[in-house]
Amino acid sequence: MSDSKFEPKIMAFVCNWCTYTGADLAGTSRMKYQSNVRMIRVPCTGRIDPMFIIKAFESGADGVLVSGCHPGDCHYTAGNFHARRRWILFRQLLKFVGIDDDRVFFSWVSASEGKKWVDVINEITDTVRTKGPFVNYQNLNKEFTLNG
Amino acid sequence: MADIISIAKSIFENQKAEMIIGYAKATKEGRTRPVVVRTLDEVKELVLNSFCLNNLSTYLTRKENKGKRVAIVAKGCDIKAIVQLIAENQIRRENVYVVGVKCSGVRRGFEGHDSTKIAEKCITCNVKTPHLFDELVEMKGEELPGTDEKAESIVKLEQMTANERFAYWEEQFERCIKCYACRQICPLCYCERCIADKSMPRWIETSPTKRGNFAWNIVRAFHLSGRCIGCNECERVCPAGIPLSLINRKMAKVAKSEFGYESGMDPNAPTLIGTYDVKDKEDFIR
Numbered sequence: 001m002s003d004s005k006f007e008p009k010i011m012a013f014v015c016n017w018c019t020y021t022g023a024d025l026a027g028t029s030r031m032k033y034q035s036n037v038r039m040i041r042v043p044c045t046g047r048i049d050p051m052f053i054i055k056a057f058e059s060g061a062d063g064v065l066v067s068g069c070h071p072g073d074c075h076y077t078a079g080n081f082h083a084r085r086r087w088i089l090f091r092q093l094l095k096f097v098g099i100d101d102d103r104v105f106f107s108w109v110s111a112s113e114g115k116k117w118v119d120v121i122n123e124i125t126d127t128v129r130t131k132g133p134f135v136n137y138q139n140l141n142k143e144f145t146l147n148g
Numbered sequence: 149m150a151d152i153i154s155i156a157k158s159i160f161e162n163q164k165a166e167m168i169i170g171y172a173k174a175t176k177e178g179r180t181r182p183v184v185v186r187t188l189d190e191v192k193e194l195v196l197n198s199f200c201l202n203n204l205s206t207y208l209t210r211k212e213n214k215g216k217r218v219a220i221v222a223k224g225c226d227i228k229a230i231v232q233l234i235a236e237n238q239i240r241r242e243n244v245y246v247v248g249v250k251c252s253g254v255r256r257g258f259e260g261h262d263s264t265k266i267a268e269k270c271i272t273c274n275v276k277t278p279h280l281f282d283e284l285v286e287m288k289g290e291e292l293p294g295t296d297e298k299a300e301s302i303v304k305l306e307q308m309t310a311n312e313r314f315a316y317w318e319e320q321f322e323r324c325i326k327c328y329a330c331r332q333i334c335p336l337c338y339c340e341r342c343i344a345d346k347s348m349p350r351w352i353e354t355s356p357t358k359r360g361n362f363a364w365n366i367v368r369a370f371h372l373s374g375r376c377i378g379c380n381e382c383e384r385v386c387p388a389g390i391p392l393s394l395i396n397r398k399m400a401k402v403a404k405s406e407f408g409y410e411s412g413m414d415p416n417a418p419t420l421i422g423t424y425d426v427k428d429k430e431d432f433i434r
Contacts (some may be wrong), residue, residue: 050366050367050370051343051351051363051367054362054363054366054367055351055363058359058363071426071430072426078424081424081425081426081428082424084424084428084430084433085420085421085423085424085425085428086421087432087433088402088406088428088429088432089370089373089374089399089402089403089406089421090370090373091432092398092399092402092406093366093369093370093373093395093398093399093402094366095310095313096305096306096313096395096398096399097313097314097317097362097365097366097395098310098311098312098313098314098315098316098317098318099310099314100310101432105434106432106433106434107433107434108433108434120434123434136311136314136315136318137362139318139358140318140357140358140359140362141358141359142358143357143358143359
């Protein structure tokens, strides 16, 4: 691992109705983007418990993206408004315990924004790549892995 | 103004409540203990002095007290918790008879604590005269000195780099033994089944490991964001001495600066996390 170039693991929690469809559009349009992202589809951004983000870091993610419908576009009317308020607080909490803005990202990507999805992924993958692996969090795991 | 014992007597005589949750003398000098008084004979047990530090409102949501008409001796800070519980539909206003305490600050008097200093939560207190009560009682005592060191610590932490902050909290949380005393004492941690107790799926490592401690403390703090009323009981009971008030106060600061919201002030105001505004700030979203 250590001799090869570092490739970040990005976990993306995306809403079924907008960002997932947007990513699908990027795929069907044959757009190319960096393959570091692992997507998890949830019904709505309102479904994303902040616990998911913690769990992603526990599982070895170097960066986490949370993405859903633009405000006003939510399939369930207000899911993303509730989510946004939660993120405002949660983001500040993460910052305060030392998980900064270059580890957790938020975006609105609609079903027609395949291009935006490509840009967002490329941008955050580059950010996390320059930042390097999230050793701080991965060190917390050390008690559990047998071979370091 | 009447004293606490005659107020308690009149509560029973006029059948205003079935029981009174209050403070009684403890075996050791310089501290009090919570007591539940149910009959007129027991009323003489009640005391009220500057060692009445505990927040008794945590007993209001206990199963055995639910739906009963309970009287409670509560300082301004404790009343904030009661207000928040009413706002979150956990208790009914008409079921709780609040004996509000006009308070000049409380302190910790037993071994290892400086009883000449006021408790930390009292320094920034804005409800020394309660904002919701059925009856008022005055606590006798002089104003004690004290300095708010935590406010500086929060600013200091904010100015650190992310790595330094992470290292700081890693060191603090490492001491956590997962006793969940912070959760048990918290008046606003009333879930019948806590996420920390769920095993399928298990969200939080149950053994006191670095990873699990970090997750637990973040989740505890988040679940209280915009709700914590700053009674500081979690920090008081923490056997590991983790400075939980730093996190709680930071989140209260965020709620205030982002939304102009202060928890525990208005029982009719909508809760922060239960509502939204289409104009909420979103400069951090791409």
